[in-house]
Amino acid sequence: MKKISLDRIEPGMKLAKSVLSKSGMVLLSEGTELTEKWIERLQDMELDGICIDAPVEQALSQEDALTQLDGRFKLVAHHPRMANIKTIMRKHIESLYG
């Protein structure tokens, strides 16, 4: 899921989250595939962006993410349980980079 601004939406994108009005009413529900018509309507509303189905871009490079992971676990990595959690986390982080 990724949030994008209205000028970047294109036909065929799918909503990962429903679009709500200010009062909380559902305008377009989750899973809707955007057509030209829906895009036009959305662009006429005061929205700061919509959420579409897409992999989230990672703020850090994989290398930096893993180095920082080591740093965060510095005080506890010698405990077997923490080392196990760290391993799961490392695999999880690697999976985010495909």
Added chain:
Amino acid sequence: MDRTLIPISRSKIENINALPTVPGSFKSISSFLEKPTISLEKIGLLISQDPALTTKILKMVNSAAYGFPGRISSVSHAVMLLGLNVVKGLLLGVSVFEIMEKMMSGLWTHSVGCAIAAREIAGKLNIKDPEEISVAALLHDIGKVIMILEYQQEYEETIREAATAECLIYDAEKTFFTETHTVVGMWLAEKWNFPRNLVEVISYHHTPQLSKLAFRETAIVHLADILVRGRGIGFAGDNFVPLLNNGAFETLGLSNDDIRDVLVKIEETKQVSDDMAS
């Protein structure tokens, strides 16, 4: 390092409304929560009369931190579904959001991450009221917010000390103050008449073994905190992962796959947290 500890007294913390740095909107909510006779109707009315609060509360209940199958589109619906204690907690959570953003950037994201993680763990364990755990996780660090409001300079120094000494903010607090954020948070939760299990989660999220009435809930938030910090989401005052309490972890009985699922879920944190800010 030896320094004279800054005394933190319960009466001073309970009197936070007297602080000039506390925003007016927070003061009115704090005084409202103190009343022993809040009803669901009154709290629903208070929220629905404030469009900004309404939007924030609805965004929160429809986010991954709560995860209801359908959409909740009105305050009255949210109030009926969630019940008094959860709505009280949410009201407090979204109203400290602004203070957190201003005073300790990253603490809000950390809190939202913990709410999402705790909700996911509670779901895995088939806990009856997962929303209560989620709201407890959202508020677990409320003591830090009040400490930084009351002692801004000293608390910023505590954060720097944690970075220099490479220790947890919880341990650094003990070298600056007579009390830590867990005790400060406990006093506040009691002042606001929160239920006992929420008070215990706040008091013991670093020491779950001490919780007598809410061991499981406290263990969940303890683990949620560790996973969110481990993943580097938000900022809770230091950049280190606390040590997991073995008893707490064992009582939850989660598998490696369960933990991985929680990690996948907390990737949504930034989205939810940013969404609240807009």
